Amino acid sequence: MRLVLIAxxxxxxxxxxxxAVAQSIEEKAAVCAGCHGENGKPVSPEIPVLWGQKEGYxxxxxxxxxxxxRKHEIMSGIAAGLEKTDMQELAKYFSxxxxxxxxxxxxxxxxxxxxxxxxxxxxxEGCHLSGYLGDSTIPRLAGQSETYLLKxxxxxRSGARANNAWMVTLLxxxxxxxxxxxxxxxxxx
Amino acid sequence: MTSFKFGTLxxxxxxxxxxxxxxxxxxxxxxxxxxxxxxxxxxxxxxDLLNRAGxxxxxxxxxxxxxxxxxxxxxxxxxxxxxxKLRPAWVFQTEVKDSMETSPIVVNGIMYVTTSFDxxxxxxxRTGEELWHYKQKLGPITTxxxxxxxxxxxxxxxxxxxxTLDAKLVALDAKTGKQVWETQVADPELGxxxxxxxxAVKGKILVGTNGGEYGxxxxxxxxDAKTGKNLWTFNTVPESSVGVWATNDATGRDMHRDIAAEKAALAKxxxxxxxxxxxxxxxxxxxxxxxxxxxxxxxxxPDLDGSLRPGDNLYTDSLVSVDLDTGxxxxxxxxxxxxxxxxxxxxxxxxxxxADKDGKMIKGVIHGGKTGHIYVHxxxxxxLIRFSEAMxxxxxxxxxxxxxxxxxxxxxxxxxxxSPLATNPSLGLAYAINLHQPMTxxxxxxxxxxxxxxxxxxxKIIPTEEQWGNVTAVDYNTGKIKWQVKTQQPMIGGILxxxxxxxxxxxxNGQFEAFDAETGAALWKFQAGAGVNAPPSSYSVDGKQYxxxxxxxxxxxxxxxGNSIIAFxxx
Numbered sequence: 001m002r003l004v005l006i007a008x009x010x011x012x013x014x015x016x017x018x019x020a021v022a023q024s025i026e027e028k029a030a031v032c033a034g035c036h037g038e039n040g041k042p043v044s045p046e047i048p049v050l051w052g053q054k055e056g057y058x059x060x061x062x063x064x065x066x067x068x069x070r071k072h073e074i075m076s077g078i079a080a081g082l083e084k085t086d087m088q089e090l091a092k093y094f095s096x097x098x099x100x101x102x103x104x105x106x107x108x109x110x111x112x113x114x115x116x117x118x119x120x121x122x123x124x125e126g127c128h129l130s131g132y133l134g135d136s137t138i139p140r141l142a143g144q145s146e147t148y149l150l151k152x153x154x155x156x157r158s159g160a161r162a163n164n165a166w167m168v169t170l171l172x173x174x175x176x177x178x179x180x181x182x183x184x185x186x187x188x189x
Numbered sequence: 190m191t192s193f194k195f196g197t198l199x200x201x202x203x204x205x206x207x208x209x210x211x212x213x214x215x216x217x218x219x220x221x222x223x224x225x226x227x228x229x230x231x232x233x234x235x236x237d238l239l240n241r242a243g244x245x246x247x248x249x250x251x252x253x254x255x256x257x258x259x260x261x262x263x264x265x266x267x268x269x270x271x272x273x274k275l276r277p278a279w280v281f282q283t284e285v286k287d288s289m290e291t292s293p294i295v296v297n298g299i300m301y302v303t304t305s306f307d308x309x310x311x312x313x314x315r316t317g318e319e320l321w322h323y324k325q326k327l328g329p330i331t332t333x334x335x336x337x338x339x340x341x342x343x344x345x346x347x348x349x350x351x352x353t354l355d356a357k358l359v360a361l362d363a364k365t366g367k368q369v370w371e372t373q374v375a376d377p378e379l380g381x382x383x384x385x386x387x388x389a390v391k392g393k394i395l396v397g398t399n400g401g402e403y404g405x406x407x408x409x410x411x412x413d414a415k416t417g418k419n420l421w422t423f424n425t426v427p428e429s430s431v432g433v434w435a436t437n438d439a440t441g442r443d444m445h446r447d448i449a450a451e452k453a454a455l456a457k458x459x460x461x462x463x464x465x466x467x468x469x470x471x472x473x474x475x476x477x478x479x480x481x482x483x484x485x486x487x488x489x490x491p492d493l494d495g496s497l498r499p500g501d502n503l504y505t506d507s508l509v510s511v512d513l514d515t516g517x518x519x520x521x522x523x524x525x526x527x528x529x530x531x532x533x534x535x536x537x538x539x540x541x542x543x544a545d546k547d548g549k550m551i552k553g554v555i556h557g558g559k560t561g562h563i564y565v566h567x568x569x570x571x572x573l574i575r576f577s578e579a580m581x582x583x584x585x586x587x588x589x590x591x592x593x594x595x596x597x598x599x600x601x602x603x604x605x606x607x608s609p610l611a612t613n614p615s616l617g618l619a620y621a622i623n624l625h626q627p628m629t630x631x632x633x634x635x636x637x638x639x640x641x642x643x644x645x646x647x648x649k650i651i652p653t654e655e656q657w658g659n660v661t662a663v664d665y666n667t668g669k670i671k672w673q674v675k676t677q678q679p680m681i682g683g684i685l686x687x688x689x690x691x692x693x694x695x696x697x698n699g700q701f702e703a704f705d706a707e708t709g710a711a712l713w714k715f716q717a718g719a720g721v722n723a724p725p726s727s728y729s730v731d732g733k734q735y736x737x738x739x740x741x742x743x744x745x746x747x748x749x750x751g752n753s754i755i756a757f758x759x760x
Contacts, residue, residue: 055329060378060641069639091329121652126747136331136354165635166642 025093028086031078032094040100045147052099056137059091061163070163104146106188107181115185118178122170132186146187153179234296234344234363236391240477246688246734249295249726252341252386253609254685256475257540260611261686262727266734268689271759272703272713278735278758279317283310286752288722289741290607292341292386292683293754295728296363302739302754303339303386307353310754311366314737315730317756321366328355330377332640334402336744338384340471345389345414352383352396358412360394372417374398380405380640388472388482390513393420397469397484401505401533404490404643407467409482411516421516425467425486425504430460432501435526439564440576444587446527451499461498464637466490467505470607471537474554476568480513483554483568485534492531492601493590493632494645501526506533508556508564508571520571524558529590530630531601531648532559537609539619544666545574555612555665557605557621560586563663577668580604580661581623590646594629601648602626602679602745609724611686613706618662618671620692620706624679624746627654660684660694662709672709681746683724685736693736695721697748701738701755719751733758 032050036042040051050058064070065079066087082090107115119125127138134140141149155161156171157179171179234250242248243255246264254260267275283289287305294301300314307325312318331337331354343350348369349361359371374396375381380403388395393411401407407425412418434448466489473484486509489495489502503521506528510519525532536557543553543565552568561581565574584598602624611620632646650656658680662671678697685693686706695701697720703713720742727736736757742750 056331059329064639067639088329095329123747126744135337136327136329163638164641165633165638166644166647168635169633169647 025089029090029093032090037100040097041102042145045145046151047145048148048152049100049102049144050094051097053095053140054134054136054138055091055095057134057139058094059087060137062087062090064163070161099140099143101143102145102187104143104187107185111181112185114178114181118174118182122174132189141186142189144187146183149187150180150183153183233346234389235346239345239390247729248297249293249728250344252292252294252343252388252472253537253539253724256390256477258472258474258537258609259539259541259614260609260684260724261613261688263688264727264729264734265687265689266729267687267691267727267736267759269691269705269712272689272691274759275703275713275715275736275757277715278756281310281312281317281319281754283752283754284308284322286750287741288336288338288744288750289739289752290338290340290384290682290723290743291739292724293726293737293739294342294344295726296344298730299363300728300737301342301344301349303341303351304741304752305337305339307339307351309342309349309351309361309366311363312754314728314735314756317754323361323366323368325351325353325357325359327353328377331355331382332377332380332403333382333384333399334642338744340384341386343387343389343394345394348414350387350389350394352385352387354382354384356381356383356398358383358387358394358396358417360414360417370417372412372419374410375405375408378640379403385469385471388475389414390475393513395473395482397471399468399470401466401468401487401490402492402642402644403640404464404637405466405468406463407469407486409469409473409484409511409516423511423516423518425469425509426462426465427503428460428462430462430465430500430503431455432503432523432526435501435523438526438587439522439524439573440560440562442586444525444527445589451495451527454496455499458497460500464490465498465502465505470535471609474538474540475513476540476552481510481519482513483508483510483538483540485509485536485538485556487535488528488531488533491635491643491645493529493630493647494634495527495529496634497645498527502528508534508538508554508566510571522566522571522573524560524564529632530587530597532599534558535607536605536621539610539612540568541612541614541619541665543574553665555610555619557610557619559599559601559603559605561599561604561623563610563619563621563665563668565665565668575668577663577665578670580621580659580663580670580673581625588630590630590632592632594631594649596627596629596651598625598627600624600626600628600650601630602681606681606745608681609683611684611692613686616707617664617666618706619665620684620686621661621663622680622682622684622694623659623661624656624681625658626656626679627651658696660692660704660709662692662706674704674709674711678748679746681743682722685725685727687727693725693738695723695725695738695740697722697743697746699740699749701725701740715757717751717753717755719753720746720748722746722748733760
């Protein structure tokens with residue numbers, strides 16, 4: 001998967017360098033569809049759902065990726081080629097698309113109850129709002145790809161994803177098994 | 190000193206206004222004009238009307254009742270002897286079922302209320318019937334620590350003013366609810382947001398800012414009421430924020446600062462003023478005689494980590510006064526220098542007549558702190574005259590936060606949170622609602638995150654310890670607690686005192702209650718079905734007095750959400 005993505009990124013990067021020519025938002029977003037999905041379903045479980053994600057959150061991630069506050073071998077390069085207005089337009093464009101149901105299975109009862117226990121002590125829904133639907137700069141989590149959730153939460157814990165100090169501190173106080181349960185539970189909502 | 194003439198002015202103005210309003214009163218045209226010039230054209234909120242709000246028994250024109258922020262409503266139709274008959278006159282349900290912190294504003298029978306996510310409703314104050322509904326179209330970035338709250342509108346002439354989560358100030362046509370102008374107050378991407386009600390005075394609309402949890406540089410700004418043009422900005426954090434290296438707090442307790450380490454950090458990194466926080470959450474009190482405003486400034490950023498911000502962090506955790514016309518600094522008093530507990534100053538100050546140290550009656554300013562003290566200041570120079578007995582348990586103050594957490598009382602919500610005080614000037618009492626929420630304070634240093642949450646650690650509620658709240662009456666001339674009523678849950682919202690000898694406040698469990706202002710005796714209660722975490726207002730229309738409050742719960746204490754505005758009468 002990684003090789004494929006890297007090959008793809010070279011293509012993407014070259015197409016992005018032509019952004020200078022006036023491009024419609026559909027043209028700009030077409031690049032993203034290669035990974036985040038033509039119809040909103042990402043091409044791999046490591047890639048997060050972008051359609052229907054919150055506008056402010058998408059914008060801030062692109063901003064952080066460009067600045068280097070969040071790092072990812074592919075996305076950093078992509079964001080580097082974007083101007084602030086591109087990021088704003090893309091964020092608006094994707095946030096207005098419908099959220100795609102990935103048809104992930106609901107967590108079994110013991111996993112769900114482990115996850116709910118952690119969630120209530122950490123007040124996850126206090127910020128991510130009820131049903132984990134997010135708002136503004138707070139991402140929607142409900143129905144996000146389980147593989148991606150597990151990966152990004154693990155990266156918060158290790159500090160590899162350092163663009164939100166609160167999430168880092170918070171998730172550090174839970175075990176690997178708690179994080180796995182949370183990923184499964186939230187993905188299956 | 191118009192602000193102190195509560196007694197005489199209240200009766201006079203209330204009676205006269207009732208006359209102007211009464212539909213069937215057959216006055217001669219000449220009289221009407223005379224009244225109109227004296228009390229203003231009632232369709233429009235004139236400065237004159239606002240100046241007299243403290244004595245106006247019909248309207249509720251300013252968020253905290255009047256410019257002194259007394260929260261003392263001068264009508265006594267509802268009083269200790271008939272309050273037991275209080276019952277709902279109407280209930281209005283808003284479209285938004287989330288945290289409600291709105292202070293209803295009432296102008297000549299029209300009520301303005303707001304909800305979470307910045308909706309505004311105009312209602313018929315007699316019936317609760319909706320007249321118009323405005324929804325602010327929020328931008329993509331809104332940053333708020335403590336829920337998508339809004340605490341209400343300001344009214345001035347023919348407009349209604351709203352400050353929004355995406356840090357805008359908006360003017361609406363009071364008749365139609367249509368937007369007249371909007372202006373960007375600050376950049377939400379950097380963590381600025383607005384939840385407070387603006388204050389309207391002398392052609393200006395004043396707003397502060399939230400963002401002390403996001404590394405902002407706080408301010409109070411004045412905008413032209415007609416055009417939205419920014420007239421002045423007072424930065425709550427001056428370029429030299431270091432101060433005097435105070436080692437004790439306002440009450441004389443050692444804060445355990447490591448001054449040598451701070452001085453080393455200062456030499457290395459310079460003054461931290463650019464991201465030092467200092468939000469202003471609540472309305473200023475306005476002294477019409479001296480043309481000064483008084484407000485309190487919130488915590489430094491990051492909340493728990495002092496290592497990145499050497500110095501006293503002026504003017505965080507302070508009472509500050511500035512000139513109304515220019516925004517120029519007049520005086521300040523810092524309660525806690527270099528705060529690392531978020532024990533900041535958020536409850537709006539009130540101007541009262543108070544005994545100074547020699548017993549002489551002077552103009553004072555009082556503020557209810559998260560520490561659980563009510564602080565009493567001399568309005569002239571902001572200096573501290575006295576502080577009250579602690580209204581909640583204090584333990585282990587000021588233990589420094591640690592990685593694994595240090596327990597200290599009060600918890601970081603107070604004492605008194607943003608909830609406004611009420612006063613009864615003839616009894617010389619201030620009424621405060623308090624929280625008791627044991628917490629541990631954890632520090633974990635992290636770099637400035639460009640407008641994202643920046644606590645520098647965490648506050649954790651200790652799940653095994655009991656939490657509760659109280660309503661406390663404090664004699665501000667002596668600092669002694671007059672009475673105290675314990676409540677099941679920590680209290681957040683607000684309180685209202687009336688000339689009827691009553692104090693109204695609500696609880697997270699949905700109880701809305703009236704207490705005897707002198708004794709604290711519980712006289713009446715009503716179950717609202719959702720957390721009553723908003724300050725009550727009162728007004729009268731067609732000669733009938735109402736008490737009104739929002740029951741929508743609260744995000745910060747996670748009380749049950751709802752969407753009701755409930756108005757009560759006593760017949």
